[in-house]
Amino acid sequence: MKQPLDPSQSDAHLWEGIRVRQTTALKVLYERHAGVVYGLALRILQDTREAEDVTQEIFTTLWVQCSYQPDLGPLKSYLLMMTRSRALDRVRARSRKLKVLERWGRLNPLEAAPTNLLEEVSLAECAVHVRAAMSQLPANQRQTLELTFFDGFSCPEIARRLGVPLGTVKSWSRLGLLKLRRSLQGLLG
Amino acid sequence: MMTGPEDIEQLIAGYALGNLTPEEELVLQQRLSESPELLNEVAQLQAALGLLTLEPTAVTPPPRVREAIFAALEPPRRQTLPWGWGIAGVAALVVAVVGFDNYQVRQQLALNESVTLLLQKPDTQLVNLQSPTGAQTTGKVLVQEKAVFLTIQNLPPLPGNQTYHLWAITGGTKISLYGRFNTRPGVNTTQFAAPEGVGPGALVIAITAEAGPVTTPQGPKVLISS
Known part of the structure; x- marks a missing residue:
């Protein structure tokens, strides 16, 4: 059944839609955030195909995994943090710069940021x-x-x-x- | 040796960037133990570094990305497999898993390559899955400490919100969820992040078909470790 779609709904509201399996909520979130996710993946990977894969992976994961926790920060921060992590995983998989990337693994910079910052x-x-x-x-x-x-x-x-x-x-x-x-x-x- | 305020700032920046020498790390550790308030500086510099994530310009991905994501969510036909899970009274579990279908065959090739490499590692568990009803469906699960790779054959897609769930039974009766997934024609590999403490060593691994996301198995069992 088609769900009513209101593109002005907040990320938090749309996240609730995802939790109850409303694909329309995911569609709105995709339209809203796919650009920054893809842009970041592209910046890190320098490869359009791999950036596309990461973008697909991020939104599919958001839907399948349902593990975003609103109290830990805004959804967009979560998506970007996950994007960077996944993109760097791919860089690591290319066997480039393994050591330095392991070091990055200890940081979740956006999680470290004050959570109210990106909300306000x-x-x-x-x-x-x-x-x-x-x-x-x-x-x-x-x-x-x-x-x-x-x-x-x-x-x-x-x-x-x-x-x-x-x-x-x-x-x-x-x-x-x-x-x-x-x-x-x-x-x- | 660095000791002044500006020097300490640089050491903290070096820590955030991960480029301290062992000697610098010792100095910083000493200063942090003497002045715990410096931890706030560490957090600030890490946060500043994290903001770089926002620096790249947004770029609209090609329409095929959107199509691939939502095509996977379309309801395909369903095959019913009656069954009841044999273990009751199992504690609920905490799930932190990732599941995805990539849409390009080269992804599978890359994954197969990864699996070949992973099999050479000592902390790897490889498990064959078979249908309890004798169906032709088969699967293999490769479990590592932090990752789980699943390859399946002849597992039909589930419709609507229904998804397959991959479970591990460890330590007797503890059931953990590796991840949820669905299948699509031409895609037979999936990768999950292993939940904390549920790495190699599972006694039983099984796949169930569930009506929606669940944290304990409720639906029919479609594959189980042999």
Whole structure:
């Protein structure tokens, strides 16, 4: 039976729809969040087919697993955290940079973020702030952070890639993260 | 050796980034034990790093992704398999599993390759599944500490909200759910994340057909370990 569809419903309301097996709820959530999920997967994997697979996997998992817990944060954060995790799993499966990715496994950064942050400010707005903060970083710091976070490269790998000493890479990445934190202080509370 | 406030900041950033040297880790541990309030700094820097997840621009995926997701949810025809689960009074369980069908054959090939590699590991359990009714349906389950791979043959898709459930019986009467799934023509592999503490060593593994998501088996058993 077709369920009434109201695209303006909140994620929390739509999640309740998923819990009672309303495919229309999943459809609305897909239309709402597939872009950011696919965009993040594409950024990490640099491969459209694999990013498509991850996107499919994320939404299918949301439906089949039903393990999202609203009290741990917004649904979109959950989807993005899961997307990054799954995408990096695939990077790991390619046998690239295994060691550094294992290290990332101990972090669930979005879970570590204050849970009210992403509820009160739209994620689109957050994304604008994050991009602005990244654009304000010196190029070498920004590049080092991106190579670490999205590509899973270790510091020695980045050093070889950029042709600079290991200590310089560590310094760039740490200073970059500290500046990023200062720029995003308003979001972090 | 680093000790000043700015140096400690850098050490915490290095910790969040995972690029501390062993010596730096010792210094940081010492400072954290002396000043637990620094843990807030750790959390802040980890959270700042986490916000990078939002940095990529949203990109609309091709329509085939949406089609693949929702095609798998369409109600196919059902085959009824009468049965009753033989174990009663089993404690409820906590489920943290993932199930999915990927829509491309290359995914299966990649998974088969993974399975071949996984079988070479010592902490792996491989279990054959057979139909209790003598049907031609068969399956194999590969259980690792953190992942479960299922390959099945001739298992018909379930309609509507009905799903297959893959269960493990461990420690006598404890039943754990590995995951829920449905089948589609041309797709015969599924992967789950193993629940905590339910890795290799299951005494019995079974698949039931359930009317909806359940946490204890209620529907007919369609495959069981031989």
